Amino acid sequence: MKKTLSLLIITTILCGIAPNCFATQDAKKSTEIQQNYINHREQHKKEFEQRLNLSEKQKEKAREIHKLGREQMRPIMEQIEQKRQEIEAVKLSRMAERMQQERIAQISAEIKDLEKQAQDVRKKNSQEFEKILNKKQKTELDKMKAEGRARYEQFHKARPPFQGLGTPGFLLKPINPPPHHEGLWK
Numbered sequence: 001m002k003k004t005l006s007l008l009i010i011t012t013i014l015c016g017i018a019p020n021c022f023a024t025q026d027a028k029k030s031t032e033i034q035q036n037y038i039n040h041r042e043q044h045k046k047e048f049e050q051r052l053n054l055s056e057k058q059k060e061k062a063r064e065i066h067k068l069g070r071e072q073m074r075p076i077m078e079q080i081e082q083k084r085q086e087i088e089a090v091k092l093s094r095m096a097e098r099m100q101q102e103r104i105a106q107i108s109a110e111i112k113d114l115e116k117q118a119q120d121v122r123k124k125n126s127q128e129f130e131k132i133l134n135k136k137q138k139t140e141l142d143k144m145k146a147e148g149r150a151r152y153e154q155f156h157k158a159r160p161p162f163q164g165l166g167t168p169g170f171l172l173k174p175i176n177p178p179p180h181h182e183g184l185w186k
Helices: 002-052 056-092 097-131 135-155 179-185
Strands: none
Touching (some): 056 097
16 A cells, blocks of 8 residues: 555656656757757858858848838738638638638638738849849849759659649559550550
């Protein structure tokens, strides 16, 4: 009885302490990940500025453009997040399936419009940034963009377009087509 009671007490104490230990470790890991992200972003920013050989005046102007862009983007991104939450609420609502689909389609169209606005703000900010660069810097920026595109395409292979009614072509083709149908599947 005493062994069982002491085992029960020890187990209770450990169960009370263990989650706190794990929570502390998770918090440390999360903080470490955030710090690594911030360090990586700062390093990337420095490399970007060095590669373009930006002057202090250009760096200051770029910061202003970036800050203005973030201020313009904030309300748009908040609206997008609000619309996404609205979609989740509609999905959880008890309205008819057809009405849900119509409402979700309407909200999705609104999100698409907001995303276009966000893209326009990004494009405008990019153009503003390019205005502060000289010809040599613009050439280097174009080279950097091309390298980024190539790196993206290296890891994100293009998929072939689908054939049929939204079905991937490989699902439409029989594994061993009969000889008289071979020409149809090419």
